[in-house]
Amino acid sequence: MNNLDSENHIRGKSVYLDDIPEVKGTLHAAVFGSPVAHGRILKLDISKAESLAGVEKVFTFKDIPGENEIGGIIADEPLFACDSVHFSGQAVALVVADCEHTARKAVSLIELVTEPLGVITDPRVAKDKGELLFPPRTFRLGNITGAWDRCDHVFEGKTDTGAQEHLYIETQGAYALPADNNSLKVYSSTQGPTAVQKTIARVLRIPMNHIEVDVARLGGGFGGKEDQATGFGVMVALAAHLLQRPVKLALHRIDDIRMTGKRHPYSADFRIGLSSDLKIIAFQATLYQNGGAATDLSPAILERTLFHSTNAYFIPNTEITVYSCRTNLPPNTAFRGFGAPQGMFVIESAIAKAASELNITARQIQYANLLNENDEFQYGQIAKDTRIRQCYDTLLKRHNIEKIAEEISVFNSSSHTVKRGLALMPVCFGISFTNTTMNQARALVHIYQDGSIGISTGAIEMGQGVNTKLAQVAAAVFSVSTDRVKMESTNTTRVANTSPTAASSGADLNGNALLIACNGLLKRLKIVAAKMCECSDNDVKIENELILKNGISTGITWQQLIHKAFLTRISLTENGHYSTPYIYFDKTKEKGHPFAYHVYGAAAVTVTLDCIRGMYTIDQALIVHDFGSSLNPVIDKGQIEGGLMQGIGWMTMEEVSYNNDGRLLSNSLSTYKVPDIYSAPKFVDIHALETEGPELAIMKSKAVGEPPFMYGIGAYFALQNAIKAFNKGYVLDFDAPLTPEKVLMRLYT
Ligand code: MTE
Ligand code: LUZ
Ligand code: MOS
Numbered sequence: 001m002n003n004l005d006s007e008n009h010i011r012g013k014s015v016y017l018d019d020i021p022e023v024k025g026t027l028h029a030a031v032f033g034s035p036v037a038h039g040r041i042l043k044l045d046i047s048k049a050e051s052l053a054g055v056e057k058v059f060t061f062k063d064i065p066g067e068n069e070i071g072g073i074i075a076d077e078p079l080f081a082c083d084s085v086h087f088s089g090q091a092v093a094l095v096v097a098d099c100e101h102t103a104r105k106a107v108s109l110i111e112l113v114t115e116p117l118g119v120i121t122d123p124r125v126a127k128d129k130g131e132l133l134f135p136p137r138t139f140r141l142g143n144i145t146g147a148w149d150r151c152d153h154v155f156e157g158k159t160d161t162g163a164q165e166h167l168y169i170e171t172q173g174a175y176a177l178p179a180d181n182n183s184l185k186v187y188s189s190t191q192g193p194t195a196v197q198k199t200i201a202r203v204l205r206i207p208m209n210h211i212e213v214d215v216a217r218l219g220g221g222f223g224g225k226e227d228q229a230t231g232f233g234v235m236v237a238l239a240a241h242l243l244q245r246p247v248k249l250a251l252h253r254i255d256d257i258r259m260t261g262k263r264h265p266y267s268a269d270f271r272i273g274l275s276s277d278l279k280i281i282a283f284q285a286t287l288y289q290n291g292g293a294a295t296d297l298s299p300a301i302l303e304r305t306l307f308h309s310t311n312a313y314f315i316p317n318t319e320i321t322v323y324s325c326r327t328n329l330p331p332n333t334a335f336r337g338f339g340a341p342q343g344m345f346v347i348e349s350a351i352a353k354a355a356s357e358l359n360i361t362a363r364q365i366q367y368a369n370l371l372n373e374n375d376e377f378q379y380g381q382i383a384k385d386t387r388i389r390q391c392y393d394t395l396l397k398r399h400n401i402e403k404i405a406e407e408i409s410v411f412n413s414s415s416h417t418v419k420r421g422l423a424l425m426p427v428c429f430g431i432s433f434t435n436t437t438m439n440q441a442r443a444l445v446h447i448y449q450d451g452s453i454g455i456s457t458g459a460i461e462m463g464q465g466v467n468t469k470l471a472q473v474a475a476a477v478f479s480v481s482t483d484r485v486k487m488e489s490t491n492t493t494r495v496a497n498t499s500p501t502a503a504s505s506g507a508d509l510n511g512n513a514l515l516i517a518c519n520g521l522l523k524r525l526k527i528v529a530a531k532m533c534e535c536s537d538n539d540v541k542i543e544n545e546l547i548l549k550n551g552i553s554t555g556i557t558w559q560q561l562i563h564k565a566f567l568t569r570i571s572l573t574e575n576g577h578y579s580t581p582y583i584y585f586d587k588t589k590e591k592g593h594p595f596a597y598h599v600y601g602a603a604a605v606t607v608t609l610d611c612i613r614g615m616y617t618i619d620q621a622l623i624v625h626d627f628g629s630s631l632n633p634v635i636d637k638g639q640i641e642g643g644l645m646q647g648i649g650w651m652t653m654e655e656v657s658y659n660n661d662g663r664l665l666s667n668s669l670s671t672y673k674v675p676d677i678y679s680a681p682k683f684v685d686i687h688a689l690e691t692e693g694p695e696l697a698i699m700k701s702k703a704v705g706e707p708p709f710m711y712g713i714g715a716y717f718a719l720q721n722a723i724k725a726f727n728k729g730y731v732l733d734f735d736a737p738l739t740p741e742k743v744l745m746r747l748y749t
Contacts, residue, residue, distance in 0.1 A: 001482065003635055004468045005217070005461070016219050017173045017189045018250050026175075027056055029236055029249040030103035032093040032110045033259050034085035037328040037662025039114025041083055041092075048109040049095055054102035058110070059094040059239055066205030070231050072195060074134060077294035077331060079203055079234055085114060086293035087330050088662050089259035091231065096239045096247055119662040123288035123325035124267055131326040133291045133298055139306040139590050141378040142317035147282035151273030154282075155357055159270065159349045159734035161342050163290070163656035164263035164335055164649070165666075167674055168462075170219025172260060173250035174233040176240035183210040184237050190229035191221045191460050192500030197492045199230045200237040211237070212493045218462035222646070223334030225462075226500045227297050228260050257672070258664050262656055263335035264301060265290040266342040272350040278360075278368040282317040285309060285346050289332075289339075291324045296331035298324045301339035303434045306590075307379055308340035311347050312388045312428035312600065313366070314375035328662040334502060336646060337709045340429060344710055348425070349734035352717055356724070356732050361405070362717065363424050367392065371428060380591030381430075387600040387626040388426055391689055395424070395602045395624040398687060404606065412725040419609045420619070421722030425714035426602045429707040430595030431505055431697070432583055438499040439580040439596075441509035445474065445517045447572040451559040453478070456488040458498030459510035464705055465635035466506045472631055473511050473699065477518035478525075479542045480558055504705035507631075508596070509578060511698030517576030528565045532556055580696060596696040599707040601625035601689075603644070605681070605714035609722035614744030616722070618648060618715055621681040628693020628702035636701075640686050640708040647712015649675040651736050652719065673739075723747055 008014040032049075046058040061068045061080040071077040081092045093110055097103035120126045148154060174188040174196075184206075188196045193213040201208045213233070218225060232249055239247040251259070266287050273282035287305060291298040302322045309320040320343075348362075355362040370392055375383045395401065401424070408420045433439050443457040455474055461467040467487040475482040488494065490501075499509065522542075530537035533549045533556070541548045547556040565572060585592035604622040609615075621644055630636045653673045657665040666672035693700030719738050723746050724730050730746055 001468065001472065001632060003465045004471060004487065015216050016170050017175060017187055020175055020187055022248065023177060023246045026246040026248055027096045027098060027243065028100040028103050029094050029096045029239060029247055030100065030107045031091050031235065031255065031259065032095065032107045033089040033255065034081060034092055034112065035088065036085060036114050036116065037088040037119045038117040039085050040117060041081065041085065041112065042115055043113040044092065045111040046093055049106035052102065052106045052109060054099065055095060055097045055106045056243060057096050058106070059096065060092070063242060064203055064238065066203045069202060070199050070234060071295055072227055073297065073299050074295040077296065079231060087328050088664065089330055090293070094235045094239060096243065119328045119660065121327050121329060121658050121660065121662055123290040123327060126325035126327050127288055127323050133295045133324040133326045136321055136323040137302065137306060137590065138319060138321040139378045140319050141376065144282055144284055144317045144319040147317035148273050151281045152276040153354065153358060154271065154273045155350065155354050156271045157349060157353045157734060159268045159346050161266050161345050161736045163265045163332065164654050165257055165656060165672060166222045166224030166262065166335060168218065168220030168222055168224055171251040171253055171256040172225065172229055172232045174236045175246070175248040176236040177246040178240050178244045182206060184241055185212045185214065186233055186237055187214050188229055188233040189218050189225060190215060190233060191218065191225045191462065191502055192227065193490055193492050194498045195227065195230050195500060196233035200234050203234050203238060204241050212491065215460055215490045218460060221462040222336050223338065223502065224260060226334040226502045228333050254668055257667050259330060261292050261296060261330040261333040263650065264298070264332040264339065264342065268346045270346050270350045272354055274354055278365050280313060280315045280369045283310065283315045283347065283350065284319045287322045287346065289322055289324045290327055290329065292327055292329040292331040294331040296333050298332065300435060301334065305339035305343040307430055307434060307594065309343040309347060310378060311344045312371055312426040313347065313369040314371050315369065318378045320378065329658060336643065336706050338503065338706065341647065341650070341710050341713065345713055345736065348713055348717060352720065353732055366424060366426060370426065379594060381593045381595060385597065385694060387689060387691060388428055391600050391602040391624045391626055392426055394687065394689060395604055395622060398624065399604060399622045401604055417611045419611055419722040419725040420606060421609065421718040421720065421725065422604065422606045423714045423717035423721060424602060424604050425711055427600065427707050427710045429599045431508065431599060431703045432580055432594060432596045433499065433503045433505065434585065434594050436583055436585055436594070439505070439509060439583060440499065441513040441578050442495050443510060443514035443517045443576045444494050445514065445521060445574050447521060447562055449563060449566050451484060451562040453485045454488055455485060455514065456491060456494040457510035457514055458490060458495045459506045460490050460501035462501065464639060465632065466501065466510070468635060469507045469631050469698070470511055470514055473514050474518050476699070477515065477522055480545050504703040504707070508696070508698045508703055513576040513578035515576065516578055517574040520574040520576065524570050525561060525565055528568060528570055529561055532561070532564055597694040599626060599702050601707060603711035603714050605718045607715065607718045607722055609719065609743065611726045611747050614740040614747060616719060616740065616743065618679065618681040620683045621711065622685045623711060624687045624689055625708065626689040626691055626702065627704065628691055628697050629700040630688065631699055631701035633688065636704045637686055639704045641684060643706065643708030644711045645675050645680060647709040648679065648715045651712050651716040652738050653679065655737050655739055719743060
């Protein structure tokens with residue numbers, strides 16, 4: 001079935017934050033962000049701004065009734081800068097005026113004088129200066145020190161991956177309305193409504209039950225609204241609360257890009273050791289995560305880098321350390337893959353380096369080291385239902401990859417200025433929040449007297465189709481049409497204490513909670529049906545909106561059943577609570593069983609490179625992906641295509657660039673190149689490995705949101721192989737994104 005929203009999206013009828021009808025008297029806000037990346041505040045003059053006609057008030061840290069603190073994991077991020085600023089764009093003040101234009105004009109009248117302090121943008125420099133956001137962590141398996149002697153080949157190298165702008169179509173924003181008894185209703189474009197609610201409570205010093213956060217949908221989040229939507233929600237709540245007027249804020253794109261954190265850039269050093277039969281005996285890496293000026297989600301992202309630093313391989317002796325480095329950039333944050341792509345790039349680089357030095361293909365090394373059933377991950381979990389070999393083998397066979405490789409090499413030997421390249425990218429991604437506590441969700445189901453169904457869960461619809469999947473779950477349990485189901489907004493008053501919709505687990509967690517609620521209702525309804533049919537409730541069944549008795553239709557409809565249940569005073573409302581079983585993690589040992597299951601897949605990417613200009617096209621992306629039993633193949637395929645494109649963009653063209661003063665140079669779409677239709681592979685084939693699917697996935701349909709992002713990593717190595725075909729002396733380097741400019745330089749040096 002299609003996404004429930006697609007028709008409204010196409011007609012422009014779907015309601016986003018900025019489409020919510022404004023209440024009379026609504027004020028408009030604009031944020032004053034620091035013009036410098038690091039400095040001690042000597043003077044903050046808001047008088048000119050405040051005296052501008054139409055300006056209601058300018059808020060600073062002095063107006064905060066509670067804590068000036070929005071840090072979720074570590075309390076190190078003020079809502080408004082107090083005595084110093086730590087990144088360019090850091091919020092210093094909020095202007096509230098009768099219209100947006102006036103608010104923005106007033107922002108330009110604010111004067112901030114700072115004494116400049118040293119600016120750090122490079123994580124390695126930060127590490128050398130002892131500027132860490134929190135202590136480093138190390139994951140280990142086997143014995144790395146003893147392992148090197150047993151290696152026939154040892155290679156070393158350095159890798160860098162860049163930041164990435166989320167570029168959700170809907171920018172950050174929120175709209176707060178004061179309500180009775182000091183309460184607030186807040187519409188927020190957030191993946192984490194509870195985080196917004198909780199942080200408002202902290203900053204305003206009012207209890208959480210006084211704050212209702214409501215989210216209909218997002219115009220994209222991609223992780224950028226897991227944590228970073230919070231500050232903007234809190235700002236409007238503060239203003240609305242203190243002024244007792246509705247206040248709305250929606251960032252302009254250029255402000256959004258400048259003020260918000262991005263995917264963490266990482267720099268890394270690796271060492272890889274192989275036996276003569278290409279088994280990876282040892283892998284050691286030290287990674288420097290560019291955390292930006294405050295912690296945000298960096299500890300959780302660092303953790304996922306550690307979890308996925310060996311990707312889909314079994315490496316018996318491993319030691320991975322990650323440092324989270326404090327720099328003067330906006331706090332970097334969640335982005336699809338959540339540190340895993342950065343970790344996987346390092347191991348894939350190490351494999352590419354080894355392959356190049358040994359004059360073999362990376363495929364040979366990849367293949368020799370793919371995870372097998374019962375292999376141990378460096379975090380202690382044992383690989384079960386391991387599908388990576390099946391994915392890789394299916395890919396090799398389905399597309400005859402060796403023939404493609406042969407054709408490319410024949411092509412390259414006769415073509416001089418145009419070269420082609422191929423690379424394979426296996427992926428293994430763990431499903432669950434790595435923080436065990438977060439793996440819980442709730443759902444609230446009402447069946448109305450007419451048989452229609454209203455569903456509230458903690459899941460946020462951000463384009464990924466979670467609402468459609470949830471509607472399908474309810475429709476499947478009751479055996480009714482999805483037309484009967486309405487997905488309500490996500491609202492903290494209806495469903496409390498939600499985890500953000502993230503970690504690809506939105507459908508699993510909320511779907512399972514919904515399943516529990518629906519099954520509870522179904523059980524009661526069957527008792528009613530049994531009475532109506534004068535039989536035992538084991539003998540009744542609902543099928544296609546009809547009641548069956550011993551498999552034969554009774555002619556009683558779903559609607560009649562619900563009506564009867566109401567008349568006999570049976571509750572038509574149920575709440576479901578789900579927490580993922582079996583998972584745990586012991587941080588003191590860095591071992592445990594953090595993931596409900598793993599998602600597997602493999603991609604082959606081919607490219608054609610114009611060696612005169614450095615321009616390239618991505619020709620093919622051939623993918624074999626383990627969906628389990630997909631609830632919705634159309635949506636899941638869309639997730640693969642979208643993830644792939646985002647991954648290709650990160651690896652090949654999206655270049656976030658700050659100057660040495662910490663000022664963002666790539667601050668709009670004229671200086672920040674994102675993939676367009678011409679950047680898409682000319683041919684994409686997505687083959688579903690239809691496995692039964694794990695019990696812990698929603699109706700055995702595996703989570704799909706993030707894993708396909710990493711297929712895009714194949715584009716880097718395919719390009720690199722094309723470069724090598726032209727420039728035999730090219731010494732592989734691993735510095736993403738591999739933009740056409742960088743490609744050109746590598747072709748001729
Ligand atoms: N797809 C769309 N269209 N828009 C998004 O914002 N976010 C991605 C992915 N796919 C995103 C998306 C990210 S980062 C995650 S974690 C998952 O969707 C979240 O949704 P899920 O848990 O329901 O898969
Ligand atoms: N967010 C989070 C995530 O808080 N924990 C995670 O493990 C995670 N993984 C992926 C994406 N977001
Ligand atoms: Mo996704 S990075 O977990 O929001």
